[in-house]
Structures are given as structure tokens and as C-alpha cells.
Amino acid sequence: MLALNSTTHAKPIYVQSAQKSRLPARDNASVGLAELARILDPEASVPESLRDISFPVRRVRAGDFLLRSGAEFDAVYAVRCGFFKTLRVDEAGTEQVLAFPITGEMIGLDGIGTGKYMTDVVALDASTVIVIPFARLANLARDNAWLERLLYRLFGRELTCTQSLACALGLLPADARVATFLLDLSERFAQRGYSSSAFVLRMTRADIGSYLGIKLETVSRTLSGLVAAGLIEVYGKNIVLRDIPALRQCTSMPALKRGGDARFERRMAA
Amino acid sequence: MLALNSTTHAKPIYVQSAQKSRLPARDNASVGLAELARILDPEASVPESLRDISFPVRRVRAGDFLLRSGAEFDAVYAVRCGFFKTLRVDEAGTEQVLAFPITGEMIGLDGIGTGKYMTDVVALDASTVIVIPFARLANLARDNAWLERLLYRLFGRELTCTQSLACALGLLPADARVATFLLDLSERFAQRGYSSSAFVLRMTRADIGSYLGIKLETVSRTLSGLVAAGLIEVYGKNIVLRDIPALRQCTSMPALKRGGDARFERRMAA
DNA sequence: CGATGGTTTGAGGTCGGTCAAGTTAGGTGG
């Protein structure tokens, strides 16, 4: 029954190569706004007037801090390639992961309100980001409706993502949170052209647990449960989604093992 | 020992009058940008050039919807006076309260990303809001650095508030969430000139529970526990904070009843 | 090859959920 799993962490090395294959070959110290726009929003068409604008690139190694909370807000960052976690640390020293930005997503927008970054941002993998001085971005947006619109959209995206996290934390049981998390990652990878059914979790179980408001042991147990149910495969940090529709059901269903019949709720027409 | 509480819900009617005393006397159908700015940011000084700009006002009764999720995003709203809840309803019909906007706070910013409002917004009390068509706001902000800055700050405020909620849901036990909630309300009332130590919870226990990711019974029990500990007084929806420093400790301490000694954690210097 | 950080799995305890009963507050109509 467990034949495949017996050679425990042997299998899907191909997953990694699938994600690595899109790494940029060149070592540009800066990139043009056209490429930036393509990364942030593939459908975007950049106006001619903005063709020669470019932004510097910054590289970070796995484990490095990209930002520290409390530092003065002066720029936002677009992830060109790589994997990050953003987190808040409270006075007691416990941390809450708030997001896992990946290629094509923005970092640092939360500093705008107070003038200081509110989160620590740590690279989970060797990564490169495009540095966008915010004052410059605001200047450009002032004269260009398309860029202005993009900026607003990025804000909104950030806001709704955080809202979704709060919803998950507020009303889902542990297994539904894990399923939601896997599906969310899957979709975001798919949007960036990676595989939506096989990927690598660059973060630790503790990071996942912090993000989902549960303990790392619960994360591990839940993943094992999903494996036992045949919905996913787990080889260490390598994940394969085997039954996405079923996972989607886990997202809102009471629980995993209770399974069984769907129960209908009548709703008064008053 | 319970002498004060024996006449159960008799006492602090004065709380309500304290909050009501600031209601606007006039029935203006529109307000100038100067007043809008004063509501949103008391320290702001409005440039001369924007003096004659004004926005319409909309009234809603308690229980009315100000916005429905899915409706087309076209305006944001500044609460002039009143009390709201914003919530998401998932496909199963369960709802998650995401915020309780009060006087001086913004509603509807979450629609910018997708072009549709993401939340339902319900008035918990008779309220008036200032209707700010977003296209118009963006136009004005384009030509006026001060307004642009204000708009960004409002976004940031929204974002960090939602992040704080996620943190509370992710790592605090129930009593700490309730204490945090009370203190947050207290501060926001204080900022608006209301009493920071006595106020009325216009929302139900179920709303509070939804916001905090716990059940209404737990809310009720926790409030009772805080009363027993002498930190607050509760007379139905009337709340009096009696020991704010102690409440603040509840915010990050393990729990309520365990009290006792502070335990220190050593942290490696690696 | 040992050391270290990450992961899995188990056993037991607890916080908060569920179910239920009883009380209070507020509004409506007689």
C-alpha cells in the first residue's frame, strides 16, 4: 500500500527544476519598467512614454532580511524571482507570518501608512527583487493613468489577501486552513507559469503553522492526513496535489475524517 | 461583594449621551473637503486651493446595508458619525467580521483591486457617511500632493489594521483577543474625542465573536471573567474599562486566571 | 561522521466549541 512512499524522499526532483527553469539568465543591475510591468501584471501593455524608465535590482540570499520592521519606509519591492516570508514579531517575541510573497508580488506596501515598515521580510530562497523608490513611483503614477491604476490595484490585492487570511484564521478548522493554503499556493504558481499541481514548499512547517495560526505538529499531522486520504503526496518539502477538487471541498467542509454526506441548511425567508 | 451589580443593567446611561453629544446638528446634504479632512485626520491643514470642493452625504439607519459585496466599486465612504461592521460571507453562509468602522474611518477601499466591493457593510447604528466617488478622489489627488499623501495613508491604515487582526487571530488566546479588542476600541474612541474608558458596544456578542474568531458564548464568558477580575464593568452593551494597564497585560500574557509570575525567556545571541 | 535543524508520530491535557436551559432587554400590539 505504501510502496511509493517507502523510498521516502526520493521522487520529485523535477519539481524543483520546473520552478528554477524560469530564473533570469542575465545579471542585470537594473530592469526597465516594461519588464517590471510584465512581472506584476502579464496582461499589461506599457505606454510608450514610459519605455526608458528603469529600476535597480537587489539580490538576497536565502535567510537574509530584505526588510526589517521599524526601518524607514522609502521603497517598495517587486519580487522578480524567489520566495519570501513577511512576518510581525510582537513584544513577547512570538512571530506571525502574514504572507509568502513569490515572483510577481509586491513587498513593503504596508509601510505607507506610518512611514515605517511594519513587517520583517526574510528571503526563503535566493531571490532578486526590483527596488522601486516610492516617491518616484508616486511621481510617475501622477502623470500616467495606467501606472496609477496599477498602483491602486496592487494596494487592493494586498488588502484583500490579508482579509482572506483573517477569514481563514477566523473560521476554518486546521485541515481546511492547510487545504486553503495549498490551493492558494497552487493558483499563484499557476499564474506565474509554474506547475499548479507539484511544487516545493520553501518554508518550514513552523512557518506554515505561524501563517495559519496552528502549531507545526498540527501542520505535519494534517499533511499526513491528506496523504492518507489520497488527496496529496508529500516528500519532505515537495508537494504533489493529486485531487484538487477534493482539496477544494476540504476548504469549506467541516472536517477531513468526518467526510460522509453533505448536510443542507435551511435558511428562513424572513 | 456584588452589590454594584445587583441592579443589573441600570447604571451608565451617561455613556450613551457622551457618544451622542457629538452628532452633527445640521442636515447638510453635502460637506466640504475641509470638514472631510478634519474628520479623517484632525491634524491636517487643508490647502486653499481645495476649499470649495464638496461631497454628498448619505444617511443609513441601523441595520441597513451601506454596501454589498460584489457591487461595482465606484466610491469610498468616510464615516461622519455612526458605527458599522464590514464582513465577508463565504459560500457556506458563515460570516467573518473584518472591521468595525466608526466616525473618522474609511469604508470601501477593498474594492480597488478587483473593481468590486469585497465585503458587505452594515450600519450598526443610525449613521451618516460622506460619499467620495473614487475617480474624483483620484483626480484630485493627482494634482494635490497633500491629498495624495492622505489617500496613501488611508490605504496603509487599512492594511495594517487588517494585519493586526490577522495577528490577533493567529496567536492570541480568547481572553487576550477580547482585551485587545476592548483596548483598540478604547483608543479609537479616544482619538475621536469620546471617552476611552466608558463606551457602548453597538454590535452583538456574535459580531464580536465573529470578528475575534471565537463563539459568542466565549465572548460572554470572557467578559464575565474580566469583570470578576475587576478589570472592567459590563452592563449589557455598556462597557467601563476600570484597569487599562492590567487589560494591556492580558493582551500578551498567556491567560487570565493563570496570572501569577512573569516567566522570562532567554534568547540565544547567535 | 557527528552535529544540527527540520519533520513525524505518539500520549495526554486543556481551551474553546457545542448543546442546552434560563434570564434579560426591547419592541409591538392590545
Added chain:
DNA sequence: CCACCTAACTTGACCGACCTCAAACCATCG
């Protein structure tokens, strides 16, 4: 003004999902 009705709140008893503590396993890297 009172009777009634409903929604909201409180409190209790029980239970289960998740946490805590602990041991063992595994992978990576010096």
C-alpha cells in the same frame, strides 16, 4: 400601561480539536 414575543445575553456541563511535551527519525552540511 401591561402582556407578549423575540432577539440577545449569560451560565453550566460535556466533549473534541488542537496544543504541549517528548521521543525518534531524517536530511544537510560542516
